Amino acid sequence: MIEPKPTKVRTALGRNLTYGMLDTVGRAIVTGHYDGKRFPTEAELATEHGVSRSVTREAVKMLTAKGLLSARPRQGTIIQPNTAWNLFDTDVLRWLLERQFTLPLLRSFNELRLAVEPMAAQLAAMHATSAGVAMIAAGYARMEAAERGDDDALDADIAFHVAILRACDNPFFAQFEDLVSTALRTSIRFTNRFKGRSASLPAHKAVLEAIAARDASSASATIRSIIEDVMILIRQAESEGAVVDRGAAVLG
Structure with missing residues (x-):
């Protein structure tokens, strides 16, 4: 079957049309462009972006695999609730960085950091090589x-925390690199009016020294205190009804 030729000028999707379509539509979904709206059909998407139905169909399949879309009988393709999104997916995390953040989402990111990073620091103190x-x-x-x-x-703060994940000699922890990086980047959108400051150098130095000294309990406790400091600010902001400020910074 010969597909109809697109009737509109192709949007700027880049050289790889499928991945360009994936990026454009995925970003629109995650950042709320379709909130309260009906999600377009594949034919409508193809016409809107000036690409073939096959390109659109493949992009929709990829977005479905990421948990963003679902095809249901008699309902067509619909957007999934964000609880179904694959939040460990690199693309989804990247699109989340462009979303208007809420304090509950920022809290969720840092709660996961609390579950991961203290153990990573402990393992790094136990197993890290000299490199x-x-x-x-x-x-x-x-x-x-x-x-x-x-x-x-x-970027420097992220490099420090990611290095610990890589040094702990556990490939599963290394897989949290993108998530931890995104969590740290979201912090820059969080208001600093409660306690304006950059990341604590003494606290981070203490983590480094504990790992170098093979003091696993100290390494774990110190990095936990760094993240807990951010959690205190988040809880305080929630109690005061604050909103996320894209221009302010709180680093962990």
Whole structure:
């Protein structure tokens, strides 16, 4: 069967039309473009973006695999509730960064950090190689450089925490890298009017020194206190009815 030729000018989807379509529609779903609206049919999407039905169909299949869409008899393709989204998917996490955040979502991210990072620090203290410790030390050095204005504070903070996940000698923990990175990036959208500050260098240095000294309990407790500090601010903001401010920063 020959597909009808698209009737509109193709939108800027990039060279790979399928992945361009995936990115465009996925971002629209996650950022709320379709909230309260009927999700378009494949034919409507193809016409709107100026691509073939086969491109649209493949993109919809990929979004369905990510938990964003569901095809149901007599209902067509509908958007799934965010509880069904694959929040460990790299694309979904990337699109979430462009969404208007709520404090409950920020709290959820940091609750998961509390479940992961203290154990990762404990394992790093127990199992990290000299190269792993050096990688964590390099992340901390970047944080010091950021304090002097010679590096990006958020990127440096992420490098430190990701290095711990990589150094703990457990491939499952390393898989949390994208999620922890996203959680840290969301913090920059959280208001700092309660306690404006950048990431605590002494606290992060204490984590590094505990890992280097093979003090597993101290490494775990110290990184837990860093995340708990952010959780206290979140709970305080929730109690005061605050909203997320995209321009402010709280780092963990």
